[in-house]
Amino acid sequence: MKISELTKGMNVDIVGFSNIEISGISFDSRKVSKGNIFAALHGSKDEGKKYIKDAIFRGAIAILTDDNAIIEKDATYIISNNVSEALGVISSRFYNEPSKKMKVFAITGTNGKTTITYLIEKIFKDANINLGVIGTILYRFGDSKIPASNTTPSSPELHELLANMRSNGADGVVMEASSHSLVQNRISGCDLDVAIFTNLTRDHLDYHKTMEEYEKAKSLLFNKFLKNSSKDKKYSIINIDDASGRNLVKEAPGILMTYGIKTKADFRASDIIINKDKTEFIINTAKDKIKIETKLIGKHNIYNILAAFICAYCQNINIDSIVTSIKEFESVPGRFESINIGQPFTVIVDYAHTPDALGNLIMAAKTIKHRKIIMVFGCGGDRDRTKRPLMGEISARMSDYSIITSDNPRSEKPERIALDIEVGFQRIKCKNYEVIVDRTSAIEKAISICEKDDILLIAGKGHEDYQVIGDIKIPYNDKDVVISYLGDRVR
Numbered sequence: 385m386k387i388s389e390l391t392k393g394m395n396v397d398i399v400g401f402s403n404i405e406i407s408g409i410s411f412d413s414r415k416v417s418k419g420n421i422f423a424a425l426h427g428s429k430d431e432g433k434k435y436i437k438d439a440i441f442r443g444a445i446a447i448l449t450d451d452n453a454i455i456e457k458d459a460t461y462i463i464s465n466n467v468s469e470a471l472g473v474i475s476s477r478f479y480n481e482p483s484k485k486m487k488v489f490a491i492t493g494t495n496g497k498t499t500i501t502y503l504i505e506k507i508f509k510d511a512n513i514n515l516g517v518i519g520t521i522l523y524r525f526g527d528s529k530i531p532a533s534n535t536t537p538s539s540p541e542l543h544e545l546l547a548n549m550r551s552n553g554a555d556g557v558v559m560e561a562s563s564h565s566l567v568q569n570r571i572s573g574c575d576l577d578v579a580i581f582t583n584l585t586r587d588h589l590d591y592h593k594t595m596e597e598y599e600k601a602k603s604l605l606f607n608k609f610l611k612n613s614s615k616d617k618k619y620s621i622i623n624i625d626d627a628s629g630r631n632l633v634k635e636a637p638g639i640l641m642t643y644g645i646k647t648k649a650d651f652r653a654s655d656i657i658i659n660k661d662k663t664e665f666i667i668n669t670a671k672d673k674i675k676i677e678t679k680l681i682g683k684h685n686i687y688n689i690l691a692a693f694i695c696a697y698c699q700n701i702n703i704d705s706i707v708t709s710i711k712e713f714e715s716v717p718g719r720f721e722s723i724n725i726g727q728p729f730t731v732i733v734d735y736a737h738t739p740d741a742l743g744n745l746i747m748a749a750k751t752i753k754h755r756k757i758i759m760v761f762g763c764g765g766d767r768d769r770t771k772r773p774l775m776g777e778i779s780a781r782m783s784d785y786s787i788i789t790s791d792n793p794r795s796e797k798p799e800r801i802a803l804d805i806e807v808g809f810q811r812i813k814c815k816n817y818e819v820i821v822d823r824t825s826a827i828e829k830a831i832s833i834c835e836k837d838d839i840l841l842i843a844g845k846g847h848e849d850y851q852v853i854g855d856i857k858i859p860y861n862d863k864d865v866v867i868s869y870l871g872d873r874v875r
Contacts, residue, residue: 472572718846776808
């Protein structure tokens, strides 16, 4: 496709030849090949314009940039005042605008995104509508599974994924939209049918700095990307039990559908019964009372189910079919995942890595008959330090015993992170904890002290199969460690 076609109608200036054919798009100069456009993005740690010469050397014939002072020879320049936004539109056009030809459901919020994508995938599949999934665990459709480099991929990768999914029979896609991706315009050029907001709790303040900025980032899914979508019928699905959700309602585009438990919403859950092996409740609408039964445990999963239910409902999927799919739905990898090889106590691995998620995890565990709750958790390095004592205090108040350990320490010293977490225990003078920096050793110790009917919660990593130490990813998986040590104990 020619540069003139890729940029038609866009607010850009072309310096050079606009009738040359483009072979691909990249924002990483190391991945540039002959005939590519290289996008010189502004990064949090690096500047793309530093690599323009390298990109041209590797074969780039066009440069997308906002700096018209950098004009190297042997390339055409596409000058835009918003490179990341322009990159998304150009990428969409390069891949023949796949999002215009398929259903696109996007979910944002601090917690619940992954579970909702899995629920929506199941409901639609049972209704003979095939969806691709893009999110924290994998990018996948059918037999194709790609490890997720980010929750939401870069715009060239995103539009390529959509195009490949569509060409392989996908009717649509359900994807997680992280706050980082929204600020960075990674879903630019993507035409949405449905935007879902789950909740806003403390997270990512290392990046967004304040909760106000974090909320503003999440709102972009609605007031920018859904608003600008070319789809004829658009839906905003919003949790109004959440204060940020109530703010979003004021500017939500398209057809608004609200959900909640405490608040009078379009879809409200009531008559809630949570047992150790299932959750039951009623969804109340203006017309119906719909009984839901699910294997997912905990109040937080009621919100997840409400969001998925409404998404299917607004796409005209039969209510009975939705109810059956929810009842049959088993679990999500690394989300309240029980590991049982015959031990006399319960072990649950979960991705909870925020204060709210950690509290929800413990509350869900408490619905199971138990003697003690033992918690193993840590906090990520090079991330929001302010949540560390909050998570410490939550574990101190809600668990019977805690082991503080490592969770992707990155460039920070694990001992320093543990000290930050300990502040939460010290605030309430809790002494029922210890620090074991090595995560494998921490899990081994936790298993060794578990007695009959105890519940061991291992939080923070869930599905992850690595531990990030420095800038190196070391193979590691909580579930594998648990099975190894449980095997030794059960023998």
